[in-house]
Amino acid sequence: MIFDREVETLPRESLRELQLDRLRALVAVAKERVPLYGERLADVEPGDLSSIDDLRHLPFTRKDDLRAAYPFGMLAVPRSQLVRVHASSGTTGKLTVVGYTRADVELFARVNARCLAMAGAERGMMLHNAYGYGLFTGGLGIHYGGERLGMTVIPVSGGMTERQLMLIEDFRPEMITCTPSYALTLAQAFAARGVAPNEISLRYAVLGAEPWTDAMRDEIDAGLGVASSNIFGLSEVIGPGVSCECVEERAGSHVNEDHFLAEVVDPETGEPLPEGEDGVLVFTTLTKEALPLVRYWTGDISSLSSAPCACGRTLLRMARIKGRADDMLIIRGVNVYPTQVEAALLQLPELTPNYRILVARSGTLDEAEVEVEVSEVFLREAGTESLSGDLDHVRELRERAERRLQGSIGCSLAVSLRAPGTMPRSEGGKLQRVVDRRALR
Ligand code: AMP
Ligand code: ZN
Helix, strand or coil, rough: CCCCHHHHHCEEEEHHHHHHHHHHHHHHHHHCCCCCHHHHHHCCHHHHCHHHHHHHHHCCCCCCEEEEECCCCCCCHHHCCCEEEEEEEECCEEEEEECCCCCHHHHHHHHHHHHHHCCCCCCCCEEEEECCCCCCCHHHHHHHHHHHHHHEEEEECCCCCCHHHHHHHHHHCEEEECCHHHHHHHHHHHHHHCCCHHHCCCEEEEEECCCCCCCHHHHHHHHHCCEEEEECCCCCCCEEEEEEEECCCCCCCEEECCCCEEEEECCCCEEEEECCCEEEEEEEEEECCCCCCCCEEEECCCCCEEECCCCCCCCCEECCCCCECCCCCCCCEEEHHHHHHHHHHHCCCCEEEEEEEEEEEEECCCEEEEEEEEHHHHHHHHHCCCCCCCCCHHHHHHHHHHHHHHHHCCCCCCCEECCCCCCCCCCCCCCCEEEEEEHHH
């Protein structure tokens, strides 16, 4: 089902015209109402923008700009016109605060209704929403989207896994929304109870808020008996609902481009990159009232594609997020994203998606270790619970995993095998995959 059929299938030329009109209006409003843009866009007249490509001449907005204006200094409306505030926690203490007018909340609902519909939702279906409610945008964003589409929304929020299973078994929802790491926690909890995937009522899952891989998707789909789609968003741009995969192809997420104009730029030079090339995602909000952003530098690494899609939407698709530019580990000079490690590990059926990466420095040398849980089947077939490195089959698996990582990443990472159930699990929120002890020194 296509929620906003007309815009979601607009010929690309018409879409670009619509974007240009909106961009001009945005520049005018931002200059007039936001002091930062009054300065930075002083030389830019809306009428000077003759095509969407002129966007490349405008300056970027960065997270530091929002921090400097903390909490409400970037608003284009008086604070009293906000009907809601959300915030995102960063690594450096202060929150990134975002605000919504009534119209922004309606937009937030609309783009999420579109995303849920892309992923297979229909009016009347039941949605088990296990994204966290609160300052985090995930819970309420999806909630309003589900209601807007006409679904029955169960606002479970994250955590209390046993209660989640009970509600799913009793209410029989068709769709679930949460982080991919929590979807895996739920799948494992069902398996531990002896509930088979085909006994679970869920048919679709809409998962996001953290990087994940296709290999992880296969595990989740098999474990919950669903087709899961990747949803992407960030608080600064609106929250979830920026883009989502359609259930027809599940190969890249359609960007709601009539509201969020997407670019991919070179992380070093800031120059726009051609389709298909990886770089930093940059979004311009075309219709937001409270917090309009011009060329917001997300730090997320992805690429764009305008290839036609089986679902009929003409909206650009963005590839899975490889990681954040600031998530990227540089290990002995090699750039490593956690998702690359995940993809390499999951090529071995003996390993599971329960892993984390520990980085430390010994002297001047970076040392990286990957801890990963082996599967129950591996232990059963070995006939012993022991993972001692003295055992041949344990050493063989460890060495095979290390060769696989070396082969696909080009950097040696030591592998430690862990018993099933011993690694940290998602309790409902985003899972921390990397422990970088170099920063602690
Ligand atoms: P927040 O504003 O706290 O919700 O965090 C937004 C960030 O979460 C994004 O900039 C991405 O780094 C990450 N994120 C959100 N959705 C996804 C996704 N589907 N895949 C990968 N990373 C994601
Ligand atoms: Zn599609």
